[in-house]
Structure formats: structure tokens, C-alpha cells
Amino acid sequence: MGPIQESSSASRAGELKDLLSDLPAQNLEPLWTQMSAMVPGSPNPVASAHIWKYDEALPHLQKAARLVLEEQAERRVLMLVNPSMSAPHTTDTIYAGLQIVNPGETAPAHRHIAFACRFIIDGEGFTAVEGKKMPLKRGDVVVTPTWHWHDHGNESQSPIVWLDLLNLPLFRFAPVNFAEGYSDPRYPSQPCDPCEWRHPWEPVEKALNASDLPHTIHHYLGSDGQPLSTTLGFQAERLKPGAVAESRDSCSYVYHCYEGKGRTEIETPSGSKINLEWGPRDTFAVPAWSKLKHINTSETGNAYLVACHDKPFLDLLKLRKI
Numbered sequence: 001m002g003p004i005q006e007s008s009s010a011s012r013a014g015e016l017k018d019l020l021s022d023l024p025a026q027n028l029e030p031l032w033t034q035m036s037a038m039v040p041g042s043p044n045p046v047a048s049a050h051i052w053k054y055d056e057a058l059p060h061l062q063k064a065a066r067l068v069l070e071e072q073a074e075r076r077v078l079m080l081v082n083p084s085m086s087a088p089h090t091t092d093t094i095y096a097g098l099q100i101v102n103p104g105e106t107a108p109a110h111r112h113i114a115f116a117c118r119f120i121i122d123g124e125g126f127t128a129v130e131g132k133k134m135p136l137k138r139g140d141v142v143v144t145p146t147w148h149w150h151d152h153g154n155e156s157q158s159p160i161v162w163l164d165l166l167n168l169p170l171f172r173f174a175p176v177n178f179a180e181g182y183s184d185p186r187y188p189s190q191p192c193d194p195c196e197w198r199h200p201w202e203p204v205e206k207a208l209n210a211s212d213l214p215h216t217i218h219h220y221l222g223s224d225g226q227p228l229s230t231t232l233g234f235q236a237e238r239l240k241p242g243a244v245a246e247s248r249d250s251c252s253y254v255y256h257c258y259e260g261k262g263r264t265e266i267e268t269p270s271g272s273k274i275n276l277e278w279g280p281r282d283t284f285a286v287p288a289w290s291k292l293k294h295i296n297t298s299e300t301g302n303a304y305l306v307a308c309h310d311k312p313f314l315d316l317l318k319l320r321k322i
Contacts (some may be wrong), residue, residue: 061161094253236305237307
């Protein structure tokens with residue numbers, strides 16, 4: 001029986017080799033050789049944890065503001081590219097970039113399928129959405145819904161800098177995003193304050209500080225009580241001095257420090273561990289399904305973080321696990 005089984009086994013091995021060599025010509029591939037990659041034991045994001053220090057990025061942004069003229073760049077932005085990926089990925093699902101607008105400049109009006117929101121880091125300016133002109137101040141979250149005409153400008157005496165956050169990576173899988181430019185640099189608008197698309201910082205900080213808990217979260221919601229979009233959401237967190245907050249979620253985050261200082265310990269699904277030290281205006285990426293531990297390292301002051309995440313997208317498709 002032994003020799004016969006060996007011969008049968010050798011025959012099957014030869015036929016299997018022939019089968020596998022014939023498949024590529026027919027644009028076929030065997031699932032059984034890639035099953036663990038297709039259905040892994042845990043989420044396996046490509047993005048890695050990484051931090052962009054504002055003090056290091058700002059000189060490059062300021063140089064771009066001097067060298068790249070308004071008419072040469074529809075949007076003067078430095079993209080925050082995840083070191084494990086390529087643009088437009090800051091995480092697997094979120095794009096982030098630092099944008100600067102000089103005094104007297106206008107970022108011309110256009111509209112696009114992609115959803116966008118921005119967090120104002122420094123300076124003052126305006127965003128107009130569908131004819132509603134909103135002031136921009138430090139700490140504001142401003143929303144540009146899909147396919148809404150919008151433009152930005154700076155009528156102050158100093159540059160304005162903000163963090164752009166869009167769902168651009170999703171269009172790598174559903175390539176349906178496109179833009180349309182308006183016939184004039186500005187879309188006709190009138191001042192609007194308050195506006196449903198602007199979320200000032202002051203009420204958010206007040207809500208966060210109303211809690212006695214060491215760590216509390218505020219979720220930004222639209223006028224309909226829902227997340228800011230069906231793909232990206234936004235939240236703010238407050239940690240009291242010495243507070244520690246631990247979590248794990250299948251969503252990914254782009255965090256930005258509004259105020260304070262601290263450390264975030266991250267263990268990714270692959271088991272790699274990294275500690276990110278952050279301070280005011282720093283931005284960092286957290287891959288999906290990472291174990292997070294935020295620590296306010298100050299003995300006296302609160303730490304405030306804001307975060308863009310893809311929870312609405314995962315919740316809508318019922319893919320989220322915590």
C-alpha cells in the first residue's frame with residue numbers, strides 16, 4: 001500500500017502544480033493559498049501609528065506660503081502621509097493635511113463628492129458653504145458636506161492654518177469622487193453666524209468641563225442629531241491632570257492636540273508598540289483596532305484632544321467592533 005499511496009500522492013502533487021500554473025492565464029487564483037490573508041484572525045490595517053510635530057511641519061508650510069502663489073495652487077496644503085502608505089492615506093480611511101491661507105487670499109470656490117471637515121489651528125478667516133459665510137477661529141470644526149459649493153478666504157492681517165480631514169482614501173475602492181470649479185473665485189455668500197456647518201470650540205470645552213470624570217468625550221453632531229457625515233465623525237476629549245484613558249475600537253483616528261501635553265501608548269493589531277509624546281497643535285494617526293492609552297502628563301492643566309474617525313462609515317455598514 002505504501003508505494004501505491006506515494007505514487008498517488010506524487011501524481012496529485014504534479015496535477016496540482018499543473019493546475020496552479022494554468023490558473024494565471026485564465027485570471028484565476030486559488031483562495032486556499034491566501035485564506036489567512038483574506039479572512040485574518042484580527043483587523044490588519046496597513047497604516048502605522050505616527051505623529052506629525054507642528055513645530056517641525058510649520059516652517060515648511062510657511063515656506064510654501066511664500067513660494068507657492070495663490071494662483072498656482074487651488075489649495076496650498078501639505079499632506080500628512082502615513083509612513084506605511086502613500087497619499088492620500090493618513091490612515092487606511094482618512095486623509096489629513098495642513099492648509100495655509102495668506103492674508104488677502106481666497107481658496108477658490110468648488111464642490112466635490114468627497115466629504116470634508118477642518119479644524120482651525122491658528123489665525124482667523126472664513127469659509128462660505130452654499131452662500132453662508134462663516135467666521136473661522138482657533139478650535140472651530142467646520143464642515144463641507146458632499147457636493148456643496150464652498151470657498152475659503154483670509155481677510156485678516158495674519159495667515160490662517162487649519163487641519164483638513166477628508167474621506168479621500170475610500171475613493172480608492174469606489175472611484176466616484178470628482179470636483180467642479182465655480183465660474184468665479186467666490187461663490188455668492190452672506191455672513192452667517194451661527195451656522196449649522198460651524199462648531200465653535202467654546203461650547204465644546206464647556207461641555208467637556210461640566211463632567212467631574214477624569215476623562216470625558218464630546219461627540220460632534222449635526223443639526224439632525226447625527227454624526228457630521230455618513231463616513232467621518234468628530235469628537236473632542238478632555239483629560240484632567242494625570243488622567244489615563246484606555247480604549248480599543250475597529251475604527252481608525254487622526255488625533256490633534258488642541259491644548260495641553262501628554263502621551264499616547266499604542267499597541268497595533270500586529271503587536272507593535274509605540275509611545276507618542278504630544279503637545280499643542282501636534283497631530284497623530286492611530287490605526288484601526290489599536291489598543292490606546294491616553295495619558296495627561298501634566299500635573300496642573302487639562303489636556304484637550306480632538307479626533308476625526310471613521311465610526312459612521314463602519315456603523316453604517318455594521319462593520320464596527322469595540
